[in-house]
Amino acid sequence: MNGEPEEQAPDQSRDAVDAIVEQWRRERPDLDLSAMAVFGRIAMVSRVVEAAVEQVFARHGLRQGEFDVLSALRRRGSPYTLIPSELSATLMMSRAGMTNRLDRLEAAGLVERSLDRADRRSFRIALTEEGLRVIDAALTEHAANLTRLAAGLSPDDAAVLARVLRGLLTTPDSP
Incomplete structure (x- = not known):
């Protein structure tokens, strides 16, 4: 109106990954970069979620691994008991790593060890x-936090995303 060009609003449909992929396409047009766009966004979302999740766990005096152990026990149902090898298998971790987590949780009064009457x-x-109280409180806040983080997705989009990510995780090369 006054002869100066109008400032254009930023394109809300573009993100940092678009810029990176665009630069690589300019420099390396010979490469298929569609997977880079997908996994770049997964990595960015993962960092955002990880930071938000760690804050919740910290408010309950937990780290991710400790939350995982308490969750595995809680999901088991009453009397919320497993043997260490079952915990290791459930969490896909070494028994040595499990021992360290259990030592910390026992010192905090959240789990207790007892001889197995069957073996x-x-x-x-x-x-x-106390462990039951802590995991229930942490899980309640964790679920609300994840719901907040996913608020930008419609229920249909969330279902599609879950299905697509499941497909990625069930390919022959996935862990």
Whole structure:
């Protein structure tokens, strides 16, 4: 109107990954970069979610791995007990790593170890009353946090995204 060019509003449909892929397409037009766009966004979303999740766990005095152990016990149902090898298998981690987590959780009064009556060479890990209280409170806040993070997705989009990501995780080369 006054002879000066109008400032254009930024394109809300573009993100940092678009810019990166565009630059690579200019420099390397010979490459198929569509997967880079997908996994670049997955990585960015993962970082955002990880930071938000860690904040919730920290408010409950937990780290991700400790939350995972307490969750595995809680999901088991009453009496919230597993043997260490079951915990290791459930969480897909080494028994040595599991021992360190269990030591920290036991010191915090969230789990207790007791001899396994069925196999006196082993022991069982159980949630304490405090452990049950902590995991229930942490899980309640965690679920609300994830719901907040996914608020930009319609229920249909969330279902499609879950299906597509499941497909990625069930390919022969996935972990």
